Amino acid sequence: xxxxxxxxxxxxxxxxxxxxxxxxxxxxxxxxxxxxxxxxxxxxxxxxxxxxxxxxxxxxxxxxxxxxxxxxxxxxxxxxxxxxxxxxxxxxxxxxxxxxxxxxxxxxxxxxxx
Amino acid sequence: xxxxxxxxxxxxxxxxxxxxxxxxxxxxxxxxxxxxxxxxxxxxxxxxxxxxxxxxxxxxxxxxxxxxxxxxxxxxxxxxxxxxxxxxxxxxxxxxxxxxxxxxxxxxxxxxxxxxxxxxxxxxxxxxxxxxxxxxxxxxxxxxxxxxxxxxxxxxxxxxxxxxxxxxxxxxxxxxxxxxxxxxxxxxxxxxxxxxxx
Numbered sequence: 001x002x003x004x005x006x007x008x009x010x011x012x013x014x015x016x017x018x019x020x021x022x023x024x025x026x027x028x029x030x031x032x033x034x035x036x037x038x039x040x041x042x043x044x045x046x047x048x049x050x051x052x053x054x055x056x057x058x059x060x061x062x063x064x065x066x067x068x069x070x071x072x073x074x075x076x077x078x079x080x081x082x083x084x085x086x087x088x089x090x091x092x093x094x095x096x097x098x099x100x101x102x103x104x105x106x107x108x109x110x111x112x113x114x
Numbered sequence: 115x116x117x118x119x120x121x122x123x124x125x126x127x128x129x130x131x132x133x134x135x136x137x138x139x140x141x142x143x144x145x146x147x148x149x150x151x152x153x154x155x156x157x158x159x160x161x162x163x164x165x166x167x168x169x170x171x172x173x174x175x176x177x178x179x180x181x182x183x184x185x186x187x188x189x190x191x192x193x194x195x196x197x198x199x200x201x202x203x204x205x206x207x208x209x210x211x212x213x214x215x216x217x218x219x220x221x222x223x224x225x226x227x228x229x230x231x232x233x234x235x236x237x238x239x240x241x242x243x244x245x246x247x248x249x250x251x252x253x254x255x256x257x258x259x260x261x262x263x264x265x266x267x268x269x270x271x272x273x274x275x276x277x278x279x280x281x282x283x284x285x286x287x288x289x290x291x292x293x294x295x296x297x298x299x300x301x302x303x304x305x306x307x308x309x310x311x312x
Contacts, residue, residue: 016269020265020270023247024266024270033158036154040147040187
């Protein structure tokens with residue numbers, strides 16, 4: 001009996017299989033496939049936003065650090081000559097006191113460095 | 115078993131070349147969205163039927179099947195390409211459906227349709243098919259979940275005993291036994307229905 005059962009079980013019951021497939025049949029496969037792919041797309045977009053949000057946080061922190069370091073570096077450097085503001089004030093004063101025709105040489109007096 | 119009408123067309127399981135499938139999976143891993151759509155299209159009907167074998171409600175079954183495809187996508191890097199893809203995917207589908215069934219309350223069984231007769235007194239063939247399908251679904255519900263899955267995977271989906279053992283994580287002998295016992299129980303249930311109708 002056991003051998004007989006074993007032999008029978010190897011063969012697929014095609015009638016039963018067809019009836020089961022019909023009983024469990026689904027429809028509109030195209031719509032189902034589209035929904036699955038759409039869910040995958042939505043998941044990818046959500047994952048991309050999460051990654052960007054992570055990078056944005058790090059980017060802001062890096063930018064703040066750069067600004068702080070630049071400020072510290074600027075303060076630590078000694079003054080090497082008249083600043084641009086000082087030179088401009090001098091030029092304005094001379095324009096007021098001297099003849100109306102401006103002297104091009106004034107422009108050459110502008111400091112070229114910091 | 116009482117003879118099931120021959121007019122039910124046999125399920126045609128489309129055999130896809132293994133090389134084609136491996137190439138598709140490689141493309142999915144490389145980020146090819148269309149390749150993923152092709153995989154889903156290939157297995158959608160089967161996954162939905164297997165999920166429906168576990169979850170009676172078609173919407174629940176579709177949700178479980180969708181979850182399974184997405185879960186398979188996430189785990190695809192762990193898939194061994196030397197093994198068949200179908201059993202690997204069906205394992206995920208079976209687990210997703212079983213998990214969903216455990217979480218949900220048991221829904222009330224839909225009332226079974228009685229014999230339907232057309233206005234002219236002749237039996238409506240479509241109605242007969244519908245009646246049999248409804249009766250089969252009810253009979254499946256009488257089976258233990260694992261036996262239900264086993265008989266559907268074997269007789270409806272055409273997986274071998276060894277493949278079903280892999281899908282369900284049970285010994286092959288258990289699968290053989292489940293198929294035998296499931297068929298016997300279905301025979302009893304459908305046989306009593308046929309006697310009632312005739």
